[in-house]
Structure formats: structure tokens, C-alpha cells
Amino acid sequence: MSDAPAKADPIAQMEKIVSLCKRRGFIYQSSEVYGGCAGVWDYGPLGAELKRNLRDAWWRSMMRDRDDILGLDASILMHPDIWKASGHVATFADMMRECSLSNKRVRADHVEPQSGTVMQFKGAESPNGWRLDRVLTVLMKQGEHIESFRKRVRNLVAANASDAAGKPEEIVLHGEEKIDVVNGSVDFHPETGGQLNEARPFNLMLRTFLGPTATEADVTYLRPETAQAIFAQFKNVLDSSRIKVPFGIGQIGKAFRNEVTPKNFTFRSREFEQMELEFFIKPDEAVEIIHGAVAQWVEGADLSVPQENWGWEMWHRYWVQERTRFYQGIGLGDVLEYFWQPAGDLAHYARACVDILCQFPFGTEELEGIAARGDFDLSQHQKHSGKSLEYFDEELKTAAVKLTDEQKEAMIQKRLAQEVAKTKGEPMPEADVRAWFARLFNGFYVPHVIEPSAGLDRMALAIIAKAFDQFDKTDAKGKAETFTVLRFHPRVAPIKCGIFPLLKNKPELVAKAREVYALLKPHMNCFYDESAAIGRRYARQDEIGTPFGITIDFETCGEKGPELQDTVTLRHRDTNEQERVKISDLLGKLLPAIQ
Numbered sequence: 001m002s003d004a005p006a007k008a009d010p011i012a013q014m015e016k017i018v019s020l021c022k023r024r025g026f027i028y029q030s031s032e033v034y035g036g037c038a039g040v041w042d043y044g045p046l047g048a049e050l051k052r053n054l055r056d057a058w059w060r061s062m063m064r065d066r067d068d069i070l071g072l073d074a075s076i077l078m079h080p081d082i083w084k085a086s087g088h089v090a091t092f093a094d095m096m097r098e099c100s101l102s103n104k105r106v107r108a109d110h111v112e113p114q115s116g117t118v119m120q121f122k123g124a125e126s127p128n129g130w131r132l133d134r135v136l137t138v139l140m141k142q143g144e145h146i147e148s149f150r151k152r153v154r155n156l157v158a159a160n161a162s163d164a165a166g167k168p169e170e171i172v173l174h175g176e177e178k179i180d181v182v183n184g185s186v187d188f189h190p191e192t193g194g195q196l197n198e199a200r201p202f203n204l205m206l207r208t209f210l211g212p213t214a215t216e217a218d219v220t221y222l223r224p225e226t227a228q229a230i231f232a233q234f235k236n237v238l239d240s241s242r243i244k245v246p247f248g249i250g251q252i253g254k255a256f257r258n259e260v261t262p263k264n265f266t267f268r269s270r271e272f273e274q275m276e277l278e279f280f281i282k283p284d285e286a287v288e289i290i291h292g293a294v295a296q297w298v299e300g301a302d303l304s305v306p307q308e309n310w311g312w313e314m315w316h317r318y319w320v321q322e323r324t325r326f327y328q329g330i331g332l333g334d335v336l337e338y339f340w341q342p343a344g345d346l347a348h349y350a351r352a353c354v355d356i357l358c359q360f361p362f363g364t365e366e367l368e369g370i371a372a373r374g375d376f377d378l379s380q381h382q383k384h385s386g387k388s389l390e391y392f393d394e395e396l397k398t399a400a401v402k403l404t405d406e407q408k409e410a411m412i413q414k415r416l417a418q419e420v421a422k423t424k425g426e427p428m429p430e431a432d433v434r435a436w437f438a439r440l441f442n443g444f445y446v447p448h449v450i451e452p453s454a455g456l457d458r459m460a461l462a463i464i465a466k467a468f469d470q471f472d473k474t475d476a477k478g479k480a481e482t483f484t485v486l487r488f489h490p491r492v493a494p495i496k497c498g499i500f501p502l503l504k505n506k507p508e509l510v511a512k513a514r515e516v517y518a519l520l521k522p523h524m525n526c527f528y529d530e531s532a533a534i535g536r537r538y539a540r541q542d543e544i545g546t547p548f549g550i551t552i553d554f555e556t557c558g559e560k561g562p563e564l565q566d567t568v569t570l571r572h573r574d575t576n577e578q579e580r581v582k583i584s585d586l587l588g589k590l591l592p593a594i595q
């Protein structure tokens with residue numbers, strides 16, 4: 001018998017993963033019976049379970065296991081002004097280039113370099129009287145035969161004219177001319193070879209109408225992130241819960257982006273789910289007034305328990321650590337990397353942003369972003385809505401009363417110097433700085449925020465990709481077979497336990513197996529299977545990542561002596577280890593592993 005790991009060719013690996021996901025009911029292409037819908041995916045029975053386990057794990061670690069975070073379940077449709085205030089209407093765009101031949105769009109930063117001969121045609125016509133009176137510039141790719149090239153152009157021209165141009169082979173292309181030879185050019189559409197026009201911004205929000213007139217006045221958007229609802233409901237959550245800053249609001253929900261190039265399976269989709277936390281903290285100046293100083297981040301600082309004198313940087317580091325611990329807890333610990341955005345690339349209001357990256361078969365890509373966003377979001381909503389989103393901090397007011405005028409002025413001067421030193425965004429005018437401090441000294445401020453924002457679909461894909469394992473085994477007769485195992489962490493596995501009577505035609509085994517199934521089912525997702533040889537049944541569960549298998553055999557029924565009666569074989573998926581366990585001990589053994 002040989003256990004040779006399959007070669008990890010990234011494209012082949014992804015193809016195998018996509019195929020397994022469809023075959024075993026994890027993920028299907030949306031609307032597949034109608035030819036599919038690009039960038040949208042449906043989760044089958046096992047995918048739905050996997051996602052639910054991930055959602056539950058996130059909710060538990062962010063809400064249930066803590067006292068300082070509250071949940072929200074906001075609507076997808078919101079007032080369109082929210083998206084003006086957040087900046088999404090004006091700036092949530094990708095730069096796009098359009099193919100002059102096919103009108104297909106491509107993200108400006110995703111154009112693959114092309115080499116070949118640039119050809120031009122002055123126009124085209126067909127025998128039915130259809131005419132195209134504009135210049136067509138198309139790249140004849142290196143190695144492409146001139147006749148196949150002309151045929152390709154005729155096909156593209158016909159496709160773009162819908163039915164008007166008639167049969168592609170009857171189209172006549174006029175004024176063919178070679179105009180250039182290019183190497184590594186990014187000015188031609190990678191698929192069609194058509195010349196690309198200038199890059200233009202393309203807003204990624206999906207527009208819809210809210211109201212019966214369906215006019216521009218009714219336009220709103222499917223939310224492109226769940227975060228804005230948290231900011232919009234900040235005051236309601238605060239007032240209805242009496243929680244104190246620092247605290248967080250988290251939510252899980254759908255988000256929609258009209259991604260120009262959805263790709264890598266579910267990695268970049270047009271409809272996806274986010275799990276976002278907005279953790280509201282005091283501005284550093286408030287911490288300084290209350291505690292005399294702000295704890296500064298130094299390498300190796302203790303982040304295990306939040307401290308009252310933490311400023312934004314400690315909180316940001318803390319959340320990076322917390323989120324890392326979360327990923328470790330679901331089995332992704334060893335495939336994570338981090339990208340700290342250079343200060344020069346940050347938005348003018350952001351203080352820091354780190355991407356938690358994951359090693360996918362197609363490359364190391366973002367799983368979650370953790371940003372320190374200052375008070376930008378709440379301030380924007382305060383400005384656009386005209387409603388106060390300030391927080392009153394009693395402790396701050398009491399501490400500020402004790403400051404001397406000189407101490408207050410020193411704080412103002414320090415902040416003014418910081419404003420002058422800003423390299424991005426407009427410095428706050430002195431009058432505004434003084435007004436801000438006047439509110440602060442009275443106990444009022446707009447909280448700052450740390451935002452850990454994760455994608456559920458990416459997380460599910462990361463989990464599947466990490467778990468995927470395929471190997472060949474040769475049996476005693478020399479017959480080779482390929483086996484697939486999803487090595488899911490038991491906590492996220494869609495099915496926790498397979499339950500198998502050794503033989504299906506022995507009523508006493510079946511009855512006992514049904515008993516074990518009834519015992520475990522209220523506590524975990526189990527699968528009862530009595531068909532095929534036991535090895536085949538194990539393999540079927542391995543393929544969908546079930547971590548435990550329980551076999552009810554003759555020993556269970558007491559046929560091999562009373563000491564083995566009411567014991568079962570518990571098989572562990574990853575080690576293939578089998579142990580004898582009393583039925584009455586099963587829950588005690590399995591529950592800690594899956595929780």
C-alpha cells in the first residue's frame with residue numbers, strides 16, 4: 001500500500017475542490033439550469049451547515065463569550081443618504097476599461113499584458129445592408145494565423161451587432177492595415193484582443209428601487225457592506241442597552257458588490273456574506289485625561305486582557321490578536337499571513353489597517369481586514385443626518401474638571417501641532433480643534449472605531465481549501481484508488497459523526513445503531529448510514545470531512561463477552577485510529593471536541 005500525496009498544482013487543485021464542492025453538495029453555481037449566473041453561488045446541504053458553523057463560531061467568540069459586544073441584524077436596504085455619507089456613492093468604484101470591439105469590461109489593474117500585431121479595419125458591412133462605419137483596432141495575438149484572426153474579428157463584430165449583421169462569415173471587413181507590433185501591452189482586451197478605451201470609474205454598488213414609482217427618486221442600493229448599518233444604529237443600540245464605551249456592535253449579513261471580475265470560485269463574488277464588528281473606543285485624548293497617560297504599543301506588549309488606559313493602537317493590536325486566535329480555533333492558524341498597509345496607502349482618516357491573509361491554492365489573499373478608522377464614520381453620519389452621534393462620558397467629565405487651564409491649553413497645542421504635521425487630508429482649522437476640545441472637556445466625543453471585517457464565504461473557501469487532501473492507495477490486490485479527505489476541524493465540520501451498523505441485515509445491530517443515533521442527534525449533526533461495506537462508508541464520510549465514525553458491531557450486542565457489551569468502535573478520521581468506547585461515554589468524549 002502506498003500513500004503518496006497528490007501534487008499541489010494550484011489550478012488542478014482548485015478544479016478538484018470546485019468539483020468536490022458540487023458533487024458532495026457544498027457549493028453550486030447559482031441558476032446553473034439556466035446556464036449559471038456569474039459571481040453568485042448557492043450553498044448546498046453541507047455548505048449550508050459549514051457556513052452555519054462558521055457563523056456560530058464567529059458569533060460565539062465575538063458576542064456570547066464576551067460582555068462588551070452586542071449584536072445587530074439590520075436590513076439590506078437602507079436610506080440612500082447612508083451611502084452618500086459613507087462615501088460609497090462618490091468613491092466606491094473600480095477603474096475599468098472597455099473593449100472597443102465587444103464592449104466587455106475589464107478592471108484596469110487586471111489587464112494581462114499581450115503581445116502581437118496591432119491590426120486596424122476601417123469598417124465592416126454585410127450583404128443584408130448592415131454597416132459599421134468606425135475604425136476597429138484589434139490585436140492579432142502572437143502565433144495567431146491571419147485567417148483565424150479575421151474569422152475571430154468577424155465573429156466578434158457579428159456578436160456585438162446582435163442579429164443585425166447576419167451570418168459572421170458573410171461580413172466583409174474593410175481597409176485592413178497592420179499598424180504596429182507590441183510586446184507586453186496592456187491596451188488590448190485579454191480575451192477579444194479589442195483595443196481598450198481609457199480607464200473610467202465604475203461604481204460597484206448594485207442599484208435598485210425602493211418605492212412604487214421606480215424613478216431616480218426611488219433609487220437605493222443593496223448594501224455593499226454591513227458596517228454602515230452599525231454606524232447608522234449606533235445611537236439606538238447605545239440608548240437601548242446602557243452599555244459604555246469601549247464596546248462593540250457586530251453583525252453578520254449579506255453584502256452585494258457588482259464586482260467587475262468575480263473570480264477564484266467564491267473568493268470574489270457579487271453576493272456574499274460579511275461578519276463585521278465595529279468596536280467603539282474613547283479618543284486617545286479622553287484616555288489621557290482620565291488616566292493621565294495612554295498605554296503605548298511596544299513589541300511584546302501584553303494584549304491578553306483589555307486595559308482602561310489603552311489607546312487606539314493597543315486596541316487595534318488586540319483585535320489583530322483576537323482574530324488570529326479565532327482563526328487558530330477553526331483550524332486556519334498555520335495558513336495565515338499579515339499585510340500591514342504602509343502609512344502612505346491609508347485613507348486620510350485611517351490610522352492603521354492590517355489584512356489577515358490566507359494561503360489559498362490560487363495565492364495568498366485577504367480573508368479579513370482590521371482597520372483603525374478614527375471617528376470618520378460616525379462623524380460623517382452625524383454631519384449628513386444632522387443628528388448628534390456623540391457619547392457622553394461621565395468619567396471623562398469628572399476627570400476634565402480637575403485639569404488646569406494650562407493643561408487644557410497644552411493638550412490643544414499638541415493636537416494643533418499634529419494637525420499641521422498631517423500629510424494627508426485637510427488639517428482641522430484651529431477653531432474646530434478648540435470647539436472639539438470644549439466638547440471633550442465637558443465629557444462629549446464621537447467614539448473612534450476599530451473594525452475587524454471578515455468575509456464568511458472566503459472563510460468557508462479557506463476552510464475547504466485547507467482541509468482538502470487527496471491521495472492514492474493501492475490495495476492488497478494491487479488496485480489503486482484515489483481517496484479524498486476533507487480534514488475539517490471538528491468544530492466546523494458539517495457532520496460531526498457517522499453512525500454505522502456493521503451489517504444492515506442484523507436487526508440487533510441496526511436497532512443499537514439507531515439507539516446511538518438517537519442519543520447523539522440532539523447534540524450534534526450525525527449521519528446514519530447502513531449501506532455498503534464499512535470501509536466504503538468511512539470513505540464517504542472522510543470525503544465530506546466528518547471527523548468521527550461510530551461502528552456498532554457484534555461486540556456491542558454482547559456477543560464477544562459482557563465486558564464489551566454496549567461499547568462501540570470510535571474511528572478518528574485523520575489518524576484512522578479506532579478505539580473502543582462505552583456508549584454511555586460517547587457524549588462526554590465527543591462534545592468537547594466539537595465545541
Ligand code: GAP
Pocket residue numbers: 224225226227257259266267268269270272273274276366367368369451453454455456457458
Ligand atoms: N467594512 C469594511 C469592508 O467591507 P472590505 O475589505 O471591503 O472591508 C471585508 O471587505 C471583507 O469582506 C474582506 O476581507 C472579504 O473577506 C469580504 N469580501 C469583500 N468583498 C468580497 C467579495 N466580492 N466576495 C467575497 N468576499 C468579499
